[in-house]
Amino acid sequence: MTDMQEIVARAIDPNCAGLVYAGRAGTFPCSRQGRFQEGGKSWCSQHAPSKVAERHAKANKKYDEKWKAIDAAKLQAENKIWNSAIEAAAEVLDGLAEDLFTRAEQIEISSVRNAMKDQMVAYKLGAAAIRKLKKP
Numbered sequence: 001m002t003d004m005q006e007i008v009a010r011a012i013d014p015n016c017a018g019l020v021y022a023g024r025a026g027t028f029p030c031s032r033q034g035r036f037q038e039g040g041k042s043w044c045s046q047h048a049p050s051k052v053a054e055r056h057a058k059a060n061k062k063y064d065e066k067w068k069a070i071d072a073a074k075l076q077a078e079n080k081i082w083n084s085a086i087e088a089a090a091e092v093l094d095g096l097a098e099d100l101f102t103r104a105e106q107i108e109i110s111s112v113r114n115a116m117k118d119q120m121v122a123y124k125l126g127a128a129a130i131r132k133l134k135k136p
């Protein structure tokens with residue numbers, strides 16, 4: 001670009017009103033041409049408030065999605081632990097029921113045998129009830 005072309009270009013598109021941060025050196029005015037007019041000022045595509053807002057919205061969306069995925073994975077892991085604890089408790093009740101059933105078969109006094117079988121049914125119902133507490 002010749003000097004004349006540069007002067008004409010700057011007249012048409014003045015410099016961006018944005019600031020460039022340069023660490024310890026401080027801030028400098030952006031050297032790009034301002035091709036976007038917003039709020040009575042010229043801005044380059046990096047510093048135009050609408051473009052900055054767009055980038056922030058995109059970054060926030062990505063961040064939200066990332067945390068949603070992390071939360072979902074965490075919940076799934078917690079549910080898996082919960083479900084194995086529930087299943088272990090139900091299996092204990094099932095085991096007690098099976099044991100009671102086997103022992104009740106050997107009892108000759110029918111009232112005692114029936115009481116044992118009633119308890120066996122209670123264990124089985126308890127196991128079924130506890131399995132309903134499983135999470136998806």
Ligand SMILES: [Zn+2]
Nearest residue numbers: 016030044047
């Ligand atoms: Zn700029």
